[in-house]
Amino acid sequence: MSVSDHILPNVLYAVGHTPLIALQRIRPDNGVDIAIKLESVNPGGSIKDRIATALIESAEQDGRLQAGGTIVEATAGNTGIALAMAAAVKGYHALFVVPDKMSPDKIAILKAYGASVRVVPEAPRNDEANYQNIARRLAEEIPGGCYMGQFEQEANWLAHFHSTGPEIWKDSNGKVAAVVAGAGTGGTITGVGRYLKKQNPQVLVIGADPVGSIFTGPVAPFKIEGMGEDYYPDTLDMAVVDQWIAVSDADAFAMCRRLAHEEGLLVGGSSGAIVHVALNVARSLPPNALVVALAPDTGRNYLSNIFSEGY
Incomplete structure (x- = not known):
């Protein structure tokens, strides 16, 4: 077309x-x-739709995200939803780590886009059980995984x-x-x-x-x-x-x-x-x-x- x-x-x-x-x-x-x-x-x-493509394109340009790779992110929901939508368009897998206070509605939306979701209890940032730290580890463990890093990029x-x-x-x-x-x-x-x-x-x-x-x-x-x-x-x-x-x-x-x-x-x-x-x-x-x-x-x-x- x-x-x-x-x-x-x-x-x-x-x-x-x-x-x-x-x-x-x-x-x-x-x-x-x-x-x-x-x-x-x-x-x-x-509003997180605005940053999803920017984060992905930044990761593509610096070589962190390769074709067929997996987008991994820690999210309270909306960045995950935006990244899941963009991942579907661009052909990437997506995995999100979310705090357990996140609404069931958002989790359902993430899954509707085909993303995998891991719900974890809230923990301090310096705790290895913190959702950001878990997401970073998963990105390192998964072949082709790329941590998006919305808190740093x-x-x-x-x-x-x-x-x-x-x-x-x-x-x-x-x-x-x-x-x-x-x-x-x-x-x-x-x-x-x-x-x-x-x-x-x-x-x-x-x-x-x-x-x-x-x-x-x-x-x-x-x-x-x-x-x-x-x-x-x-x-x-x-x-x-x-x-x-x-x-x-x-x-x-x-x-x-x-x-x-x-x-x-x-x-x-x-x-x-x-x-x-x-x-x-x-x-x-x-x-x-x-x-x-x-x-x-x-x-x-x-x-x-x-x-x-x-x-």
Whole structure:
């Protein structure tokens, strides 16, 4: 089949150019606007689609990943889903090591793409039972295995510097006053923050962080998936973040339900945390300012927990 200008060669070409959507009801009364960058419309359902191809191509270029090889990664779910989708397109096998707090919905999606999944209990980073350490060992043991290293690879934050950041700047006509994002690997907030501050050094970069994550400390268990850590990843530039604001699991999940009920936006727990923080930030800004909240993934990944009765 010949590919026309209106037919994409494969699903990976559909990644990016996600919309900014203004919140109509969940907003302060001081004339400040909040817009969500809705990353769930990416074909794999999350912002992590943006880094999957970049990570794979980086591994191909430096020879770590060969034809017919196996992609191995430690993931809270969305990077795994994005890599599984890309692996299917590119003809690679895929194996993911995930923490046991990950939603069953995400695990089912990984398997639906044909990936293998190993679920492990949460453990400190310096413990050999930590999911990242297990993934590294498996990549070394499996013939043709390649550890993607989303927590270390520059390709992670560069993907956002070259796509997510420019999209926000263009679609807001350069009027964004503050951007709120979470940080797991730190790639999103680093890449977006560096790009926006290059355009306008006055743009505020705010990190939303689960209570229990090291970025606002002290470290303790938390339920929000895909953001927060117990150490500082190589891909996180702390200097680009103007302020970190902690948010509880309860406040994050309550905002998820508000977004679904009041705005028609079904998003995940990290998005709820980010919008909760964005609303507080917006209250401190002057009228007509614009706050952009990055909403990383879809709420369909959390129907069995966040959106189930009694959770």
